[in-house]
Amino acid sequence: xxxxxxxxxxxxxxxxxxxxxxxxxxxxxxxxxxxxxxxxxxxxxxxxxxxxxxxxxxxxxxxxxxxxxxxxxxxxxxxxxxxxxxxxxxxxxxxxxxxxxxxxxxxxxxxxxxxxxxxxxxxxxxxxxxxxxxxxxxxxxxxxxxxxxxxxxxxxxxxxxxxxxxxxxxxxxxxxxxxxxxxxxxxxxxxxxxxxxxxxxxxxxxxxxxxxxxxxxxxxxxxxxxxxxxxxxxxxxxxxxxxxxxxxxxxxxxxxxxxxxxxxxxxxxxxxxxxxxxxxxxxxxxxxxxxxxxxxxxxxxxxxxxxxxxxxxxxxxxxxxxxxxxxxxxxxxxxxxxxxxxxxxxxxxxxxxxxxxxx
Numbered sequence: 573x574x575x576x577x578x579x580x581x582x583x584x585x586x587x588x589x590x591x592x593x594x595x596x597x598x599x600x601x602x603x604x605x606x607x608x609x610x611x612x613x614x615x616x617x618x619x620x621x622x623x624x625x626x627x628x629x630x631x632x633x634x635x636x637x638x639x640x641x642x643x644x645x646x647x648x649x650x651x652x653x654x655x656x657x658x659x660x661x662x663x664x665x666x667x668x669x670x671x672x673x674x675x676x677x678x679x680x681x682x683x684x685x686x687x688x689x690x691x692x693x694x695x696x697x698x699x700x701x702x703x704x705x706x707x708x709x710x711x712x713x714x715x716x717x718x719x720x721x722x723x724x725x726x727x728x729x730x731x732x733x734x735x736x737x738x739x740x741x742x743x744x745x746x747x748x749x750x751x752x753x754x755x756x757x758x759x760x761x762x763x764x765x766x767x768x769x770x771x772x773x774x775x776x777x778x779x780x781x782x783x784x785x786x787x788x789x790x791x792x793x794x795x796x797x798x799x800x801x802x803x804x805x806x807x808x809x810x811x812x813x814x815x816x817x818x819x820x821x822x823x824x825x826x827x828x829x830x831x832x833x834x835x836x837x838x839x840x841x842x843x844x845x846x847x848x849x850x851x852x853x854x855x856x857x858x859x860x861x862x863x864x865x866x867x868x869x870x871x872x873x874x875x876x877x878x879x880x881x882x883x884x885x886x887x888x889x890x891x892x893x894x895x896x897x898x899x900x901x902x903x904x905x906x907x908x909x910x911x912x913x914x915x916x917x918x919x920x921x922x923x924x925x926x927x928x929x930x931x
Contacts, residue, residue, distance in 0.1 A: 573610050588614065589627035596631035596687060604628050608712050609719035617720035621747060624712050625705075632687050632704050639691025647692040666694030670703045670830050674823075677707025706754045706823070713747040745806040745879075748815035752879045755819075755826040756872050784899040791892035795873060795885055804881020811881055818879030825871025832857050832864040852912050854919055860928040862905070862919070866897040867926045901925060 573591070577584035588611055595603040608624030615623065665672050673695060676686055690700055805811055835856035857864035873893055877886035908916045 574614055577614055585615070585619075585623050589623050589630070592624060592627035593631035593634070596628065596635065599688065604631065605711055605715045609715040612716040612719035617716050618746065620720065621712055621716045624716065625708065628708050628712065629701075629705055632708075633697075633701055635687040636691045636697065636700050639688055640697070641691075643692055648694075662694055666696070667834065669693075669695035669699035671827055673700055673703035674707045674827065677704055678710060706751065706826075709747065709751040709754065713744065713751075717744055717747075742806040745811050745815040748819040749879050752819045752822040752876055755822040756876060784896060784903050788893070788896035788900055791888065791896045792873070795877075795888045795893060798888055799876060799880050799882045799885040802882045802884045804883075806881075814881055815879045818875040818877070820875070821878065822872045822875030825868040825873075825875060828857060828868030828871065829865050832868060852908070852915055852919065858923075860923065861926055862923050863897070863901045863926050866901060870894060870897065870926075897926075 573588070576591075577588055580587050592604055592607045592611070595607045604624075604627075608620060608628070611620035611624055614620070673686070673690065804814075806815075835858060836853055861867060870889065870893065873889045874886065877883075877889055905916075905920070909920075
């Protein structure tokens with residue numbers, strides 16, 4: 573591999589990514605992970621992770637599109653002829669595509685099955701792309717981390733484990749930071765259709781005040797400005813622990829946002845809006861809290877502040893983002909109360925605003 577890369581310089585990285593994509597098409601277990609680990613020896617940790625992530629994303633999506641184009645119609649006809657249980661499983665995978673793909677991508681060794689099997693399901697291409705982009709990060713990070721450490725540790729540095737812990741920390745923290753940003757992007761940019769509720773003709777549409785929405789956006793702008801301006805150190809076990817905890821928190825918050833938006837379907841909007849034709853949504857996470865999207869976004873923001881080690885950003889979450897979300901929630905609840913009356917009041921009595929069983 574090194575001879576190939578050196579011979580075709582400066583196109584070595586492109587050749588390496590092409591080999592990774594080809595390896596994914598072989599359907600051999602862990603082939604992509606092994607090739608990315610080889611890239612860590614050739615290019616170093618961060619460069620190999622970037623090349624490997626892009627190649628893995630291109631390869632898996634190419635396989636998904638190929639399988640979807642060739643075999644999805646046949647698979648759908650087969651499912652239609654099968655008992656209702658199999659059709660119900662396919663429908664659930666379709667509705668929960670992002671979360672399903674994300675969870676399965678986090679499992680080592682399942683890539684060949686997923687790469688060729690997801691195209692047979694009804695998972696939306698955008699859901700598959702977003703969940704894959706996030707879900708392959710931990711696997712690739714571990715492969716790159718250990719391969720780079722073992723290949724480049726100094727002779728006579730002692731046992732491997734201490735060197736791994738000391739030398740690899742900044743790289744792991746950087747990976748967790750990049751992954752947390754992907755989690756935030758996934759919750760913001762992913763268009764979730766979910767179980768859309770068709771609007772009846774002439775349905776009355778009511779809009780609330782946009783001022784708290786603008787204030788909330790301003791709070792997030794300040795949050796990201798402070799996150800960039802006051803990034804904590806990536807060295808040491810404390811930085812690594814914060815990065816890991818922050819990453820997990822951001823992923824959990826992102827998953828909650830995506831789930832909640834799917835439940836809302838066509839009833840979702842940035843500006844407080846109520847359409848009587850959609851009805852009052854009380855399913856999914858809305859069974860426990862009235863504003864799960866706001867809870868998810870607070871978790872994502874808190875995770876971002878922790879993973880970047882930015883204490884001013886964390887204070888912005890507490891002093892600006894949370895209060896503006898509370899403001900938005902109050903405005904929305906007044907609108908919902910006017911629209912749905914006693915039905916909403918009964919729902920309000922049996923659920924909490926943002927934290928299950930507490931607040």
